[in-house]
Every structure is written in C-alpha cells, then in structure tokens.
Amino acid sequence: MLGERLHMLDQTPVAAPRDWTAIPPRDKPYPAPLFLYHFVRNPLRCLPRAVYEEPIVPHRIGRFRTAWVTDPDLTETVFLGRHAQFPKPPLEQRVFSDPLGQSILTSQGEDWRWQRGAVAGLFRHEDILSYVPDMAAAASALLTQWRAGGVGATRARPIHRDVTQATYAAISRTLFGGAAMPEAGAIQAAVDGYLNATSWEIATALAGLPAWGWHPASGRLKRSSRMMRSAITRMLDRWQAGGAVAGDSLFGRLLAAEEPGRAGGGISRERVLNNLLTFLNAGHETTAKALIWTLYILSQEPEWQERLRDEARSVVGDGPVEGRHIDDLVLTRQVFEEAMRLYAPAPVLTRMATEDCDLGGVRLAAGSVIFIPIWAVHRHRALWPEPEQFRPERFAPGARKAIRRTQFMPFGFGPRICIGSTFSRVEGVAMLATLLRGARFDWPGGPAPEPLARVTLWPRGGMTLAVTPL
Numbered sequence: 090m091l092g093e094r095l096h097m098l099d100q101t102p103v104a105a106p107r108d109w110t111a112i113p114p115r116d117k118p119y120p121a122p123l124f125l126y127h128f129v130r131n132p133l134r135c136l137p138r139a140v141y142e143e144p145i146v147p148h149r150i151g152r153f154r155t156a157w158v159t160d161p162d163l164t165e166t167v168f169l170g171r172h173a174q175f176p177k178p179p180l181e182q183r184v185f186s187d188p189l190g191q192s193i194l195t196s197q198g199e200d201w202r203w204q205r206g207a208v209a210g211l212f213r214h215e216d217i218l219s220y221v222p223d224m225a226a227a228a229s230a231l232l233t234q235w236r237a238g239g240v241g242a243t244r245a246r247p248i249h250r251d252v253t254q255a256t257y258a259a260i261s262r263t264l265f266g267g268a269a270m271p272e273a274g275a276i277q278a279a280v281d282g283y284l285n286a287t288s289w290e291i292a293t294a295l296a297g298l299p300a301w302g303w304h305p306a307s308g309r310l311k312r313s314s315r316m317m318r319s320a321i322t323r324m325l326d327r328w329q330a331g332g333a334v335a336g337d338s339l340f341g342r343l344l345a346a347e348e349p350g351r352a353g354g355g356i357s358r359e360r361v362l363n364n365l366l367t368f369l370n371a372g373h374e375t376t377a378k379a380l381i382w383t384l385y386i387l388s389q390e391p392e393w394q395e396r397l398r399d400e401a402r403s404v405v406g407d408g409p410v411e412g413r414h415i416d417d418l419v420l421t422r423q424v425f426e427e428a429m430r431l432y433a434p435a436p437v438l439t440r441m442a443t444e445d446c447d448l449g450g451v452r453l454a455a456g457s458v459i460f461i462p463i464w465a466v467h468r469h470r471a472l473w474p475e476p477e478q479f480r481p482e483r484f485a486p487g488a489r490k491a492i493r494r495t496q497f498m499p500f501g502f503g504p505r506i507c508i509g510s511t512f513s514r515v516e517g518v519a520m521l522a523t524l525l526r527g528a529r530f531d532w533p534g535g536p537a538p539e540p541l542a543r544v545t546l547w548p549r550g551g552m553t554l555a556v557t558p559l
Contacts, residue, residue: 091401107389109431110477111540114138121151123132131549132288132437132542135463136389140465145449150295154457156448160465161495163449167440167459168503169497177382177505178441180294184287188314192363193508194371201505207346208364208508211339218412219235222261224516227259227408228523235528236558245533248384251551253277253377260372264339265328272320279316280370283545286310294460321366323360339368352501368509375434376513377546381521381552382432383425385480387525388532388554389478392401393481396524397421401522410519418518421525424519427501429467431479436464436542438501464499472496505528525533 118137119127125311127134136157139146144160158164167175176197185195193204213394231251238244257277261270286306293304328340343364348356397420401410403415415422438461442453453459468476473483473496482488500510507513533555538548 102552106481108477109386109479111432111537112136115365117149122296124150125296126486128198128295129288129487131290131530131539132291133517133540136462136465140462141468142470145451146469147451147453150522152296153295153452155460156451156453156457157460157465158448159462159469159472160449160470161493163321163497164461166277166448168460168501168505171506172503174443174446175191175440175459176443178439179531180291180458181439183294183300184290187310188317189367190359190363192360192367194367195363203349204364205508206358207348208343210511211342211394212508214511217515218415220512221412221415221515221519222409223262224259224519225523227255227262228332229409229527230258230519232524232527232558237554238558240558241248243552243555243557246556247525248530248556249381249552255375256373256377256380256414259520260369263512264357264368264372272326273322275320275370276317279313280322280374281307283313283317284374284455284545285547286313287544288542289302297317313559315364317370318362321362321369325362326366340365371507372509372512374545375507375509377500377519378434378523378547379425379429379432379517381515381548382434382546383428383517383521384524384530384554385532385538385548385552386428386431387424387531390479391531393424393479394530398520398525398529401526405522405526410522413516414522415515418522419486420481421518421522422514423484425514426497426499427479427481427522428482430473430483430497431467433463433467433499434438434545435500436540436546437462438498444506452550461498461512464540464546466496466498474495478486527559529557531557 112133115137119135125134137146140157140159145161145163148155150155154181158167178207182195191200193201193208198206213375213545231254232252235244235246254277257484261273286309289306290310292538293302294300298304315483343361344356346356347354348360351357387397400418400420405414407410410418440459440461442455442457442459444455446453450461459489467473470476481493500513501509526559531554533553538550538552541547541549
C-alpha cells in the first residue's frame with residue numbers, strides 16, 4: 090500500500106503536455122466603440138497581448154480611464170496594502186444591487202465590515218469539513234442519475250447543467266439543513282438569465298450611460314432579479330412559518346446574527362434575504378464552473394484522470410468521501426487548482442482609484458477603474474513557465490509554497506477575498522473525487538468551447554462530455 094501511495098504522489102507528468110491556449114490575445118486593444126461591442130460579446134476577447142506580458146497596461150474607453158493590473162506587487166497594493174484607496178467601483182453596485190441589495194458582496198465600509206464579521210464564523214475550516222458528506226452525497230446523486238442508463242453505457246451529457254444542479258443541491262443541503270427547495274429550479278434559471286446579461290450593464294457603465302437608461306438586456310435583468318427575490322422570499326416565508334430549518338445550518342446561524350443599531354437586535358429580514366441569495370448563488374456558481382472546466386480538461390487528459398481515480402479509490406475506498414479524506418486527496422487538489430489556474434472561475438475583478446495616484450509608474454486619475462484580469466494573471470508569461478500547459482505539479486505541496494498569493498487568485502485576495510473560498514475548494518475536491526470514482530469522462534470531439542466571462546467563467550454554448558458510469 091505504501092508503495093502504491095508513493096507511486097501516486099510521483100509528480101512526473103505522465104504524458105507530453107498539450108497546449109491549452111483558449112483565447113489567443115489581440116496584438117492591440119480595440120478602440121472605442123469596438124471595445125464595447127466586443128466586451129458585450131466576451132470581455133476576455135478584449136484583452137491585448139500586453140496584459141499577458143506587462144505588469145500594468147493603461148487604457149481609455151472614450152473618456153473613461155481604466156488600467157489592467159497583473160503584477161503581484163501592484164495587485165497586493167490594490168487589494169491589501171492600500172485597499173481603502175481602491176474600493177469596489179460603483180459599477181459593481183450598479184450590476185448587483187438590484188438582486189442582492191446591500192449584502193456582504195455589494196456593501197462597503199462599516200456596513201460591509203459588520204456583515205463580514207457576523208458570518209465569518211459560519212465558514213470555519215472544521216465546520217466546512219463537517220459538510221463534506223453533504224457535498225459527496227450531491228455528487229453521488231448525480232452518479233445515480235447517470236447510471237439510469239446502465240453501468241458501462243456511455244451517454245453524451247450536458248455537464249454544465251448536471252454539475253450545476255449537483256453543486257446547487259450541495260449548497261442547499263449545507264445552507265438550509267436539507268429543507269425542501271421547490272423554488273430551486275426557478276432561482277437557477279433566474280441566476281443564469283441575470284449573469285448572461287451583465288456584460289450589457291457593465292458596458293453601458295463604461296460608456297458613461299446612466300443606470301436608469303435602456304439597453305438590450307435591461308428587461309432581462311429586471312425580470313431575472315424579480316424572479317430571484319420572489320422565489321427566495323417564498324422560501325423564507327415558508328421556513329419561518331414552519332420552523333423547518335435546523336438551527337445549526339448556515340441559514341440558522343445567519344438568523345442568529347446581530348445587526349448593529351437595529352432596534353430589538355437580531356438581523357433584519359431584508360439583510361437575511363440579501364445574504365441568502367448571495368450565499369446560495371455565489372456558493373454554487375464558482376464551484377460549478379470550476380468543476381465543469383476541470384472535467385473538460387480531464388476528458389482530454391486520460392492519464393491524469395486515471396491517476397485521480399486511483400487516488401480516490403486508495404484514499405476513500407468504497408464508502409463516501411468524508412472530511413477526514415480531504416487532506417489525503419493530494420493529486421485531486423493539485424489538479425483542481427491547476428484547472429482553476431487555466432480556467433479561473435471568477436475571471437475578472439474590479440477596483441476604483443478614489444484619488445489621483447501613481448501605480449507602477451502609471452498615473453491614474455481619481456475615478457479610474459482598475460481591472461484585475463485573473464484570467465490573464467493565471468496565464469501571465471512572467472509569472473508561470475509554459476502558462477498554457479496543464480501541469481498539476483505546479484501545485485504539489487513543495488512547489489505550492491513558491492506561488493505568491495497574488496499570483497494565483499481563483500477567489501480573489503485581501504480583506505474582500507470570497508468568504509466561501511475554503512468551502513469551494515473543499516467542495517470541489519470532495520465532488521471531483523466522488524465523480525471520478527464513479528464515472529469516466531471523455532471528450533466527444535468537435536470545436537473547443539469558448540471560455541465566456543459572465544461574472545463567472547461559462548463555456549459558451551454549454552459543455553457536453555461522454556460519460557460512462559463505472
């Protein structure tokens with residue numbers, strides 16, 4: 090057994106690595122208004138070659154001043170060292186405040202700080218490990234669905250839908266203690282509709298148009314927002330009336346939070362609604378996209394897929410994945426992180442300069458929006474050797490320590506790093522090990538799916554893989 094484990098931990102690549110260039114960079118930025126046209130179609134296609142090679146690249150969109158920042162030192166300055174000078178920009182409020190209100194994602198200053206402090210205790214590492222059985226159970230239910238066609242029967246599956254439903258089931262179990270969620274489908278559809286329309290809202294903001302103005306996606310954004318809030322309100326009404334949610338669930342703990350300055354203590358209903366929607370949607374969306382792209386890579390890297398399958402069988406055996414197994418799924422974690430490097434689940438983050446300043450030798454005026462293109466940071470030629478190759482050994486325990494925290498940021502960085510980042514990492518490893526132990530994934534051929542930035546990283550047109558239950 091020891092010999093087998095040492096063999097599994099051998100970090101030598103098992104096959105000649107292939108090139109995973111997904112979007113060839115442009116030689117120069119698009120001029121406005123071509124920039125806005127292509128931004129609506131796919132923001133990642135607007136990134137010029139310099140963003141993958143230089144530390145900071147200033148850009149103007151008409152009168153709007155922006156800069157792409159990729160250098161780890163400059164990124165640390167923006168996210169941590171001078172984070173008060175570089176808050177989230179108004180355009181983020183403009184995009185998300187309608188469906189999410191003033192939640193932990195959209196609020197600023199003291200309003201954000203008390204919310205962050207109130208929910209931080211919900212995401213302790215030991216508590217997250219206690220949720221692993223729920224995460225694994227959601228993946229096992231998906232395997233059961235696939236096996237309906239029979240063990241060994243290969244079927245083309247819409248992985249983007251299947252995996253999203255599984256991660257949604259996992260966050261529902263952990264967030265609501267297993268309470269029934271008949272509104273889940275409506276919320277998922279509304280979230281997809283909303284995120285797919287956000288590039289229009291961002292583009293009109295960059296063009297200097299007012300938030301109340303019309304654009305082709307205005308109606309879709311409003312309808313999707315109403316659908317989300319209506320569904321979550323029905324759920325909250327039902328659960329509060331019936332007392333159906335366990336007090337030890339994430340939702341039960343949220344209800345016990347204290348809102349500063351509120352008469353009578355406790356947390357307001359509006360805050361509960363806002364943060365329920367935030368946790369429910371952010372809690373499944375990034376993990377789902379990370380898993381979808383990981384399975385896509387493994388469908389074309391059969392040697393790595395088999396190594397992970399062997400590891401899952403060796404570490405976990407025939408029973409379900411549990412919290413105690415997570416640290417021993419070493420290769421699974423490496424592959425999951427390398428996949429998130431190549432296909433960052435949150436491909437772009439934004440900040441704003443509140444005053445005139447110098448950043449990396451570039452003069453920025455107050456109001457300039459800073460784009461941190463995680464997609465380009467993770468593929469930057471100065472930061473990664475052979476950045477377009479899939480090399481999980483980059484994240485081997487010894488090598489991992491050399492990677493700077495602003496060089497690999499699948500969930501952001503600094504005080505506003507995604508509060509569920511550990512949750513998502515643990516969930517990804519638990520579900521990936523469960524799925525690989527129970528099924529084989531193969532690429533059916535055809536054009537590679539285009540990575541599409543829609544707040545999270547979507548495969549344009551979806552992702553179909555050949556799935557063979559084992």
